[in-house]
Amino acid sequence: MVNFKINRNPFDQLVLIASDGKVHENVVPVRAFPIAAPQEGIALLSADGHELAWVEHLSDLPGDARALVEEELASREFVPEIRRLRHVSSFATPTTWEVETDRGDTSFVLKGEDDIRRLGASSLLIADSHGIQFLIRDLNALDKASRKLLDRFL
Amino acid sequence: MTSRSINVTSAHATLPDPWLGEIAPTLTDTENILAWVELDLDTRLQFSQGLVVVTNQRILARTMAEKTWDSWIFHAGLTLVHHDHAGVGTLELRDAQARLAGWRYTLGRNVAALRVIAAFERQLDSQVSGQPVEGDAVAVCPNCKTALEPGQDECALCAREAHVPPSTWTLFRLWRFAKPYRNQLLAGFLLTLASTAATLVPPYLTMPLMDNVLIPYQNGAHIDVHLVALYLAGLFGSALLAWGLGWARTYILARVSERIGADLRTTTYEHLMQLSLEYFGGKRTGDLMARIGSETDRICVFLSLHLLDFATDILMIIMTTAILVSINPWLALVTLLPLPFIAWMIHVVRDRLRTGFEKIDRVWSEVTNILADTIPGIRVVKAFAQERREAARFREANRHNLIVNDRINRIWSLFSPTVTLLTEVGLLVVWAFGIWQVSTNQITVGVLTAFLAYISRFYTRLDGMSRIVSVTQKAAAGAKRIFDILDHVSSVPEPTKPVHLEQVAGSIELQDVGFRYGNRSVIRGVNLAIAPGEMIGLVGHSGSGKSTLVNLICRFYDVTEGSIRLEGVDIRSLPVAEFRRNIGLVLQEPFLFFGTIAENIAYGKQDASRDQIIAAARAAHAHEFILRLPQGYDSLVGERGHGLSGGERQRISIARALLIDPRILILDEATSSVDTETEKEIQKALDNLVLGRTTIAIAHRLSTLRRADRLVVMDRGQIVEVGKHEDLMAREGAYYRLYQAQARNVDTDLDDVDVDNAIVLSDGLAKS
Numbered sequence: 001m002v003n004f005k006i007n008r009n010p011f012d013q014l015v016l017i018a019s020d021g022k023v024h025e026n027v028v029p030v031r032a033f034p035i036a037a038p039q040e041g042i043a044l045l046s047a048d049g050h051e052l053a054w055v056e057h058l059s060d061l062p063g064d065a066r067a068l069v070e071e072e073l074a075s076r077e078f079v080p081e082i083r084r085l086r087h088v089s090s091f092a093t094p095t096t097w098e099v100e101t102d103r104g105d106t107s108f109v110l111k112g113e114d115d116i117r118r119l120g121a122s123s124l125l126i127a128d129s130h131g132i133q134f135l136i137r138d139l140n141a142l143d144k145a146s147r148k149l150l151d152r153f154l
Numbered sequence: 155m156t157s158r159s160i161n162v163t164s165a166h167a168t169l170p171d172p173w174l175g176e177i178a179p180t181l182t183d184t185e186n187i188l189a190w191v192e193l194d195l196d197t198r199l200q201f202s203q204g205l206v207v208v209t210n211q212r213i214l215a216r217t218m219a220e221k222t223w224d225s226w227i228f229h230a231g232l233t234l235v236h237h238d239h240a241g242v243g244t245l246e247l248r249d250a251q252a253r254l255a256g257w258r259y260t261l262g263r264n265v266a267a268l269r270v271i272a273a274f275e276r277q278l279d280s281q282v283s284g285q286p287v288e289g290d291a292v293a294v295c296p297n298c299k300t301a302l303e304p305g306q307d308e309c310a311l312c313a314r315e316a317h318v319p320p321s322t323w324t325l326f327r328l329w330r331f332a333k334p335y336r337n338q339l340l341a342g343f344l345l346t347l348a349s350t351a352a353t354l355v356p357p358y359l360t361m362p363l364m365d366n367v368l369i370p371y372q373n374g375a376h377i378d379v380h381l382v383a384l385y386l387a388g389l390f391g392s393a394l395l396a397w398g399l400g401w402a403r404t405y406i407l408a409r410v411s412e413r414i415g416a417d418l419r420t421t422t423y424e425h426l427m428q429l430s431l432e433y434f435g436g437k438r439t440g441d442l443m444a445r446i447g448s449e450t451d452r453i454c455v456f457l458s459l460h461l462l463d464f465a466t467d468i469l470m471i472i473m474t475t476a477i478l479v480s481i482n483p484w485l486a487l488v489t490l491l492p493l494p495f496i497a498w499m500i501h502v503v504r505d506r507l508r509t510g511f512e513k514i515d516r517v518w519s520e521v522t523n524i525l526a527d528t529i530p531g532i533r534v535v536k537a538f539a540q541e542r543r544e545a546a547r548f549r550e551a552n553r554h555n556l557i558v559n560d561r562i563n564r565i566w567s568l569f570s571p572t573v574t575l576l577t578e579v580g581l582l583v584v585w586a587f588g589i590w591q592v593s594t595n596q597i598t599v600g601v602l603t604a605f606l607a608y609i610s611r612f613y614t615r616l617d618g619m620s621r622i623v624s625v626t627q628k629a630a631a632g633a634k635r636i637f638d639i640l641d642h643v644s645s646v647p648e649p650t651k652p653v654h655l656e657q658v659a660g661s662i663e664l665q666d667v668g669f670r671y672g673n674r675s676v677i678r679g680v681n682l683a684i685a686p687g688e689m690i691g692l693v694g695h696s697g698s699g700k701s702t703l704v705n706l707i708c709r710f711y712d713v714t715e716g717s718i719r720l721e722g723v724d725i726r727s728l729p730v731a732e733f734r735r736n737i738g739l740v741l742q743e744p745f746l747f748f749g750t751i752a753e754n755i756a757y758g759k760q761d762a763s764r765d766q767i768i769a770a771a772r773a774a775h776a777h778e779f780i781l782r783l784p785q786g787y788d789s790l791v792g793e794r795g796h797g798l799s800g801g802e803r804q805r806i807s808i809a810r811a812l813l814i815d816p817r818i819l820i821l822d823e824a825t826s827s828v829d830t831e832t833e834k835e836i837q838k839a840l841d842n843l844v845l846g847r848t849t850i851a852i853a854h855r856l857s858t859l860r861r862a863d864r865l866v867v868m869d870r871g872q873i874v875e876v877g878k879h880e881d882l883m884a885r886e887g888a889y890y891r892l893y894q895a896q897a898r899n900v901d902t903d904l905d906d907v908d909v910d911n912a913i914v915l916s917d918g919l920a921k922s
């Protein structure tokens with residue numbers, strides 16, 4: 001199935017030991033489709049950005065390796081999912097949004113309506129003024145008040 | 155980093171309040187806080203508060219949730235590094251063996267984090283070396299490392315734009331554009347007043363006509379012809395007056411509004427031209443076109459027709475009310491009964507309408523976007539036989555447009571008939587009340603007819619006013635989108651205190667340059683000093699950041715970290731246009747405007763003489779192919795240079811850059827689409843032109859760069875090697891590998907390689 005080993009060094013970096021015994025420090029896992037198919041297509045990249053290994057599906061990894069990879073992914077990925085819009089400072093941009101996300105409450109500045117991008121039918125990706133991406137996975141799953149606020153920007 | 159220091163004297167005082175109280179007990183007497191960063195994420199990337207503090211003895215950290223402070227005393231081997239990915243920064247404290255701690259924050263805190271690292275490194279140096287920390291004499295910006303003015307906390311160059319939302323009363327903001335025409339507007343207003351008053355005369359005259367002529371006649375009296383003629387003359391005269399005044403008013407106001415619309419359009423366009431590439435990168439062409447094209451037009455129509463009508467309506471209503479009240483207050487009161495209802499309805503519907511119209515505008519932009527996407531890309535569409543798909547996409551966008559329009563029309567279509575209904579009911583009430591009053595002899599029949607005459611005008615006006623609600627909201631939505639553009643501050647702002655360079659020799663210095671596209675770090679820690687007249691060859695893999703570096707040097711984007719200096723002056727303090735005048739740029743994707751070839755070559759220098767144009771074309775080896783075209787230099791080239799080959803386009807854009815005789819010449823793959831023979835010829839020409847100019851040339855064909863004084867090899871946003879061709883070859887590093895790979899690929903072009911070696915050899919000889 002997979003012919004490499006993964007462990008973690010004291011610098012908190014992933015180390016990949018390839019089947020030929022070659023050791024790669026500071027390996028970075030990335031998802032090929034972080035939003036469309038997060039569980040499929042994981043690439044392990046070397047520190048200088050070359051692909052070392054390709055994993056078809058997260059579940060193809062043995063348990064401990066998978067845990068390491070998932071842990072590393074979790075510490076690299078930062079796409080807070082908006083659960084609720086509490087308040088928007090104005091309907092004209094730039095505007096400050098106060099939101100509840102799966103990573104806690106926060107507020108951010110939306111620079112323009114163009115920073116809201118549609119992904120498929122009901123998902124939205126919202127980039128704040130510092131380039132952090134907020135995700136709304138399912139528009140229709142939001143509560144009515146949030147949807148009403150959001151609707152003003154769509 | 156060690157020779158400069160950061161102004162930290164004020165730091166202690168400004169540590170935010172809750173933290174100051176929390177940290178005070180942990181600090182020893184001799185300990186001062188030097189720098190800190192407030193964290194907004196925890197290690198699991200949940201939003202939560204935390205703090206990292208550097209004092210003169212150690213580094214401390216705590217999250218809001220914990221009660222105790224973690225601390226690390228400075229000792230040799232300790233390092234504090236930062237990196238960022240996808241908008242999240244990481245600070246890591248390490249020693250030689252392991253990672254000791256890691257902290258996360260969103261990029262908004264990056265400057266503070268950099269400050270922390272700077273303070274940390276200075277303290278650590280002094281602790282380890284035993285030397286006292288160098289004086290705080292020069293305060294520098296932690297971001298771009300330029301010296302700060304005394305007493306200044308924030309670097310004026312790096313200070314980010316404030317995020318102030320514009321006022322929502324967007325329509326009133328149009329006043330800025332109306333102001334220059336205020337005299338005409340005043341005249342128009344007075345005319346409106348007069349003509350409205352004139353139209354109110356006829357109904358008034360019906361009153362005496364009825365009471366003094368018709369009713370007495372019915373009661374057996376003779377008709378006083380004289381009196382009738384007087385009244386009729388009055389009626390005719392007032393109609394004529396109203397006509398004349400109405401004409402003058404409409405003409406003046408239409409003229410003015412057309413001008414306001416034109417001003418709005420040109421101002422918006424001018425502003426748009428000033429905005430940075432970053433803005434255009436995030437926008438879609440169709441959307442911008444829709445805003446500047448159709449939305450300014452809509453505002454103009456609103457100003458010329460509807461606003462006018464609206465003003466007339468209001469005046470009419472006020473005047474009518476005054477007249478009605480003066481004739482008979484009770485009947486007037488009854489007449490005005492539907493007004494509050496209508497006002498209430500307008501209030502209810504207004505917001506919905508406006509948001510609806512904003513939506514329609516956005517959907518409309520989507521439709522234009524598809525056009526702006528596919529028409530220029532028609533070759534790709536056809537090549538992949540995707541005409542159907544694009545047609546379907548267009549149909550879908552139109553369908554969306556229909557849905558949104560339908561929704562708003564539902565509200566809208568209800569509104570107007572309701573107003574009509576209310577007015578009809580009002581009429582009924584007036585009839586009933588009027589007949590009762592006539593029967594009780596409170597009023598004459600004449601008064602009632604006059605009332606009815608006024609009322610029908612009055613109510614049609616109300617009806618018109620209900621229509622104005624929709625156009626006003628439409629215009630407000632359009633104005634909002636226009637002001638969206640106008641309110642956007644360029645991310646490459648003009649300096650507040652511009653420095654003017656007298657003489658530009660062409661020395662460029664890049665200091666610790668870092669750059670991000672959004673949250674993606676593309677250039678990191680680039681240091682490079684380019685001497686006047688030097689030719690730099692920039693090489694590296696595709697995507698290594700060569701074009702980006704050039705974009706930064708041209709100031710299409712501003713650096714995120716560090717600074718770029720021209721003659722020792724930060725380019726951010728030079729006026730943008732003045733700075734760019736010194737740069738001749740040949741882009742990777744040559745772009746020609748619609749026009750003749752001569753116009754395209756003279757794009758950067760409108761007053762160039764024909765001789766100069768031809769000289770530039772000759773130098774770029776474009777002269778001969780231009781002469782072969784049927785109309786020579788007067789040949790029209792289509793949009794984006796349609797009708798010319800890629801290499802021909804490139805040569806025209808080289809000529810364009812050469813014509814302005816710049817101090818700094820930047821060639822981004824300037825000869826990538828010409829054959830080797832032509833390339834060599836252009837190269838020969840360039841070789842002469844490059845003399846005495848600072849040149850930065852990017853090329854994948856390394857042989858193109860044989861004349862470069864230094865080659866700069868980039869890899870993933872960093873400079874990995876700098877040196878002359880033979881030195882780099884001798885070093886057998888990144889450049890050597892690039893060169894070898896290419897030599898293997900172009901083995902067919904042996905001649906080329908030979909020439910290359912010969913040049914390199916002769917260069918080497920010349921040096922020794």
Ligand SMILES: Nc1ncnc2c1ncn2[C@@H]1O[C@H](COP(=O)(O)OP(=O)(O)OP(=O)(O)O)[C@@H](O)[C@H]1O
Nearest residue numbers: 435671674676695696697698699700701702703742
């Ligand atoms: N407008 C942009 N927004 C976001 N990322 C960008 C943008 N332009 C370029 N990039 C990214 O920046 C990196 C450097 O791009 P750049 O155009 O500078 O490469 P280059 O060295 O000129 O490559 P090439 O030799 O192919 O022209 C690339 O990874 C690219 O994807």
Ligand SMILES: [Mg+2]
Nearest residue numbers: 700701702742
């Ligand atoms: Mg490029």
